[in-house]
Amino acid sequence: MSNAAMIIVPTDIREKVREIEAAYTRYLAEFRIPDDHKIVVNFSAGKDSTTTATVAHHLFGGRVTNVMADNDNEHELTVEFARSIHEQIGCAPVQIVKRVYTDAEFERRRQSLRDRWPQRQAIRMGAYRGVVMPSLARADTKFGQAWQRTAERWGIEFDTPLSAALSVLRPSGNSFLDAALLHGKFPMMRDRFCTDELKIQIAFDAAIKPLLDDGEVVVQWSGVRADESDKRAGYARFASDERDPDYLYNFLPIHQWSAADVFALHKYFGIKPNPLYTQGASRVGCMNCVLSTKEEISETAARWPEHIEKHHAWEKKVRLASRWVHWMSVGTVSQAWMKKFDLPLGRAVQLYGLEPDVQRIEWSGFYGPRGTMGAPSAMDVVEWAKTGRGGKVYDLVKASLDTAVCSSRYGLCE
Template structure:
């Protein structure tokens, strides 16, 4: 995102823009026949956009407004502290913080499924390994089982089988993000963002919205979604019914057409100091880090807050034990000799699986960041080293390598 200075927006512009939101909201209420005594609920993340949204809502409606934040347990401590104290700046009610707690009963069901599934062979249905019969992970008396024991030695763990290793970590850890990854057997990915679904959207609905609707209340969620952020978000309607309960739940995007400069101008207009992470190189705040964050964000985090890098490394070591695919692919040499005995057809010196040429892998990790820099499944340390390089991932970027973490660094021109 480009560096946008809030100075280009004058205070009178903000006043007009806030009045436009009030007028538009009033029109939508009439159009959708929303009762006057509806509940206004701000989805708060402690970022610049949700802070702006909460400020505008309170400015217009005062103490009628409730703000709710979902803590994923993968947030920066400064973000949680900001959320718990922002009401002192806005003059509003405190932000309600909710969290998805995974229970022992949920892990018990997962263990039952793992025990039943991992004891059996499985035929891969899709991808380059389609048609390959993958072995049981509950035997140590097979060629695969003996080979896996070498994996266990390499990993520094002592279990007879991969199934035993998985069962050892399938218990609540006390951290919601890690528990979600353990239950899914992987970290969130672009096409499987269960972190957002379970740790944010669903918990706010279950803990706050549904009880209100069950009591007969009509709820309008105010969210700080802006069109500038992505093509997908640009296509969102500014006001609409929520499909989860279209008669009682609505969504409103008050700052949908605002820019980042507008957002920080409002902070200045109301005398609100933004989340301090914005003064320390952060482009956006929330998960620290988001599994989908970019190269620059990874480099910044590693330089400024290495303790989060260490935490993610510990999570990787546990989540790989809960991943059936990682156990399968950690065994053998690069050409996966054991696979040829399980169904791989050989044609000359080329390995083929039912007519396909597989991209043979040798996976050691359920990587927190997923595939990066052409690496199949790199661990956190490998991704961080890649993030320090320039385009192409081969030569270190001297700017990234010389980050001064002691001075203000804002991508939005906030440093004085």
């Protein structure tokens, strides 16, 4: 008999599920996990978490709990899919949890602004590090008068940036927007507080911590796949969780599966996937994610423009809570221009008739900097997303997108 590893074809779902069961049994023995441990599936209503929930229920039935954290930036079809998926899998309904920000949390933020914004403050990081910015609580200074012209341009009536910020720092009832208001910005690549606060932490607090407090051993099952990114490829398939390493563990059952394998399992068990996958979406969850690609943004703008309008409305509020946007909205001498001539920022200069470039920021943009745009609004980003490489010429394929027909990046249309 050959000792070579068995090659499993993508459609051989029975064998792949047996492999998961065998591997999980080995991990339980290796980590000395009791047989009566609890299983919690991190559910997102996407293809991978649906596959994970299906396998877990197939192997362990009622011992499995599926938990989804709704961050209030999900597409309504995704939330509805999560509410009804138990009817297809045959499991208990998904536990849907949500982070709710209280007025007490907003009051702490308001008090922080009252304490700090009246002060002249030095920028602590980035290209403008060391530059002293003016008070945001005075209307009788040159900056304060310049900002009032900003307020007029924005269509708001406040004397100072501080009063404008305090006006929006109230719970909105939307978790994603409330998180952005409290942080004074939208999530970014290096500061994805949306994932930390609205997904990971709330799911842990609501579903896992109570079990741990009762002395239970818990294994989280997550639908993370290696081919999604280099970072995810480096994850261990089974490991203890540093939050409670003796009682909490993480298992990635489909880590080596492909997208084709995932949809093959859907077909094998007779499960219809999230309908967004037949409406052009390559992934589901946030609609949109702040890190969405050009294609995803243009697809959303064509199919669900109300979500773009929602983000633009959020931008109008979040920029009022952003200290940086207030400072930069009146125009500040460009660091890049000054460095080109090796001159210190703040010095009144004129070289051979050249005036310093002025950088002005109007938005705390939902999508962050895109292309050559410093701080574009959601609407500006949509126009950029419709262009080809270089951002100057419209892409005719995107411009002619037919939203009335089935569109699937995974070959789901018949």
